[in-house]
Amino acid sequence: xxxxxxxxxxxxxxxxxxxxxxxxxxxxxxxxxxxxxxxxxxxxxxxxxxxxxxxxxxxxxxxxxxxxxxxxxxxxxxxxxxxxxxxxxxxxxxxxxxxxxxxxxxxxxxxxxxxxxxxxxxxxxxxxxxxxxxxxxxxxxxxxxxxxxxxxxxxxxxxxxxxxxxxxxxxxxxxxxxxxxxxxxxxxxxxxxxxxxxxxxxxxxxxxxxxxxxxxxxxxxxxxxxxxxxxxxxxxxxxxxxxxxxxxxxxxxxxxxxxxxxxxxxxxxxxxxxxxxxxxxxxxxxxxxxxxxxxxxxxxxxxxxxxxxxxxxxxxxxxxxxxxxxxxxx
Amino acid sequence: xxxxxxxxxxxxxxxxxxxxxxxxxxxxxxxxxxxxxxxxxxxxxxxxxxxxxxxxxxxxxxxxxxxxxxxxxxxxxxxxxxxxxxxxxxxxxx
Ligand SMILES: [Fe+2]
Ligand SMILES: [Fe+2]
Numbered sequence: 001x002x003x004x005x006x007x008x009x010x011x012x013x014x015x016x017x018x019x020x021x022x023x024x025x026x027x028x029x030x031x032x033x034x035x036x037x038x039x040x041x042x043x044x045x046x047x048x049x050x051x052x053x054x055x056x057x058x059x060x061x062x063x064x065x066x067x068x069x070x071x072x073x074x075x076x077x078x079x080x081x082x083x084x085x086x087x088x089x090x091x092x093x094x095x096x097x098x099x100x101x102x103x104x105x106x107x108x109x110x111x112x113x114x115x116x117x118x119x120x121x122x123x124x125x126x127x128x129x130x131x132x133x134x135x136x137x138x139x140x141x142x143x144x145x146x147x148x149x150x151x152x153x154x155x156x157x158x159x160x161x162x163x164x165x166x167x168x169x170x171x172x173x174x175x176x177x178x179x180x181x182x183x184x185x186x187x188x189x190x191x192x193x194x195x196x197x198x199x200x201x202x203x204x205x206x207x208x209x210x211x212x213x214x215x216x217x218x219x220x221x222x223x224x225x226x227x228x229x230x231x232x233x234x235x236x237x238x239x240x241x242x243x244x245x246x247x248x249x250x251x252x253x254x255x256x257x258x259x260x261x262x263x264x265x266x267x268x269x270x271x272x273x274x275x276x277x278x279x280x281x282x283x284x285x286x287x288x289x290x291x292x293x294x295x296x297x298x299x300x301x302x303x304x305x306x307x308x309x310x311x312x313x314x315x316x317x318x319x320x321x322x323x324x325x326x327x328x329x330x
Numbered sequence: 331x332x333x334x335x336x337x338x339x340x341x342x343x344x345x346x347x348x349x350x351x352x353x354x355x356x357x358x359x360x361x362x363x364x365x366x367x368x369x370x371x372x373x374x375x376x377x378x379x380x381x382x383x384x385x386x387x388x389x390x391x392x393x394x395x396x397x398x399x400x401x402x403x404x405x406x407x408x409x410x411x412x413x414x415x416x417x418x419x420x421x422x423x424x
Contacts, residue, residue: 040394089374096371100355103337109357110334166354173375315359316333322360 013229030231035161038104046230049223050160051105052121053232055112058098059123063116063297065091067131068140076134083180084137090177094170101162117302125283126213128291135188135195135202141181143203143210143248149174150244151214159231182251189255196256203252204260211275212283214241220280246272337386338364340371342378350382358383 016024022041029036036042065088072088075081099109115121126144131137152171158164188199215237218224227233245264252259263276285291335357341350353372358364364383373381392400408414417424 037394039391086374089370093371093374096356097354100337103355108334110332169354312335312359313333315363316335319360 013225027229030159030229033157033159033231035164036159037161045226046232047105049227049230049232050163051102051107053227054098054102054105054163054166055107055115056122056124058095058102058112059116059121060127061091061095061098063123063127063301064144065095066297066300067127067129067293068137070131071134071137074134075137080184087141087177087180090173094173097166097169098163101160101166104162113305117298117305119289119298122287124213125286125291126209128286128293128297129205129209130293132205133198133202135185135198136206138181138184138188138199139202139206141177141179142185142251143181143206144213145174145177145181146248147210147213147244149178150240150247154234154240157231157234185255185257189257199255200257203257207260208278208282211241211245211278212280214238214244216280216283242272245275249273335359338368338383339386339389340364340368341382341384342368342372343380344378346379350380353377355386 014023016027019027023043026036026040026042026046029040036046068084068088068091072081072084075084099112102112103109112121116123126147131140149171152167152174155167156164156171158167185199185202188195218236218238224233224236249259249264259275261276263274265274266272267274286294289295336359337355338358338361339355340353342353343350356364356367356371358367361383365381368381368383372378404410
């Protein structure tokens with residue numbers, strides 16, 4: 001998802017009997033759905049897995065502003081521009097809530113930023129695709145935020161208190177994102193033949209990457225069992241992906257658009273839609289840094305960090321000076 | 331010296347008449363900017379009528395291990411709850 005490649009450090013899932021008293025007490029709390037808070041004892045693997053997952057999630061929110069930000073100055077109307085600005089500002093907020101949640105686990109904001117800029121920390125593969133037309137802004141809201149919601153709703157019940165609370169705030173804001181995207185698609189699909197074609201083209205390009213947001217197929221996702229036992233993960237990747245396809249196909253139909261996959265068909269037995277094999281090779285390549293926009297995204301983050309340095313330092317120097325003056329006057 | 335902006339805890343009064351509630355934290359160089367950032371980060375949809383910011387380093391918290399000495403004593407004082415006392419119905423509403 002927004003954290004697609006969280007390597008957990010735990011080996012296998014231990015049974016309660018195999019655990020030391022501290023760990024057992026911790027696991028019993030998780031099982032009883034009692035939230036774990038920053039100062040509580042927690043296994044080192046739990047802390048590390050959460051730092052990785054929450055920081056990847058935060059980085060995704062921040063980098064995710066870039067493809068959409070690309071269209072702020074070119075939105076077709078002033079109203080669309082204001083809406084897109086508000087949406088992108090929300091994503092900045094989401095990144096900040098999540099960085100704060102990660103910081104409660106003992107990692108600093110600067111450390112996380114450095115890891116992102118050094119290419120050591122991942123962010124979601126989806127944000128390495130380009131936004132070529134205005135219809136892409138519609139498709140992102142509809143599909144990318146739609147997939148994000150699918151993943152984030154269960155994360156509200158995550159065992160770690162600060163992450164769970166950040167997710168609750170985020171989920172409250174996501175519905176607006178998806179709806180404004182679908183609204184753009186509706187407008188385009190009710191427009192001229194060229195506009196409708198633009199919408200179909202955007203769906204064609206975003207469909208697969210959106211389905212890949214849920215991460216590799218369950219069989220290949222080796223770290224799920226421990227994350228589920230720890231209450232960090234609630235559903236399997238394939239489970240959520242299927243749910244997303246089931247919701248999205250009728251929405252595409254309503255628009256008069258067709259998912260770019262001939263295998264999308266209603267399956268009466270499973271009461272859901274079948275869909276074709278996804279190109280996981282592409283997914284791993286994008287994660288490795290070889291997607292169409294990986295380089296551009298990191299360069300943009302690096303530039304923002306470098307260009308903002310004088311400002312961050314200046315404000316800090318000013319704050320220190322004022323503090324010293326205040327102390328001298330006392 | 332690290333130039334990372336210090337961390338602040340943010341408390342927001344959601345509505346007139348309610349207490350401030352902790353909503354999260356943020357980084358800012360000083361209190362004034364912490365308030366401005368808190369407005370942008372935590373009240374984009376009219377979530378509040380008043381904001382407090384406190385340097386995180388000034389928060390003193392009870393330790394999770396102190397749970398028993400802190401809260402156990404009140405467990406045995408059930409008479410602090412009104413339901414401890416049986417008042418006959420004939421006495422009227424109370
Ligand atoms: Fe978001
Ligand atoms: Fe969003």
